[in-house]
Amino acid sequence: MFILKKWSQFWWVAKLNKSTRQSVRIIGGQWRGRRLSFPDVEGLRPTPDRIRETVFNWLQPHLYEAVCLDLFSGSGALGFEAASRGAEHVDMIELDLQAYKQLQTNKTMLAAEQCALFRQPAQQFLNTSTTAYDIVFLDPPFQANLWSEMANLLTERKLLHKDSLVYLESNKYQNVEQLPENWHLIKDKQAGDVRYCLFAMQ
Secondary structure: OHHHHHHHHHHHHHHHHHHHOEEEEOOOOOOOOOEEEEOOOOOOOOOOHHHHHHHHHHHHHHHOOOEEEEOOOOOOHHHHHHHHOOOOEEEEEOOOHHHHHHHHHHHHHHOOOOEEEEOOOHHHHHHHOOOOEEEEEEOOOHHHOOHHHHHHHHHHOOOEEEEEEEEEEEEOOOOOOOOOOOEEEEEEEEEOOEEEEEEEEO
């Protein structure tokens, strides 16, 4: 009876661990096929493979030696994908402690020295950064409704230059037209409830 009870407890813990273990796949570049684990954190919503493939097809001509910013890094799917495909440097910002620790683990696993990790609020990072980025990934938690504030900070702090590109992912109901006047929409698609866009600077 004791053995059966212990086995039952072990089986339940194993099942729970398996059900909460999540990962996302890098789909191109030097780390193609490698999997990135990420924790079950509220609001953490990795960009699906199909959307990521489309986005990086848009960005591929601009990625080599690019300096990138992954502002709400989460699983790291966008930032590590950019590094895998030839970006020279990627700043990856994540406030949640669990997600940040897993980003550190994934960076070590990939030996991704071109990726710099920062655990701080996105607003704080933007207010102290002096880098003008070539490519910015702006994918905040949908419920936080932060994309407009972040876009304005990027512009006001001069963290974009005339050739910068910004990828924006949002709920399909959000009005992405409420952005700085010099942001020109060049790509715009929808998958389910997700709207994903690419902007160039005018």
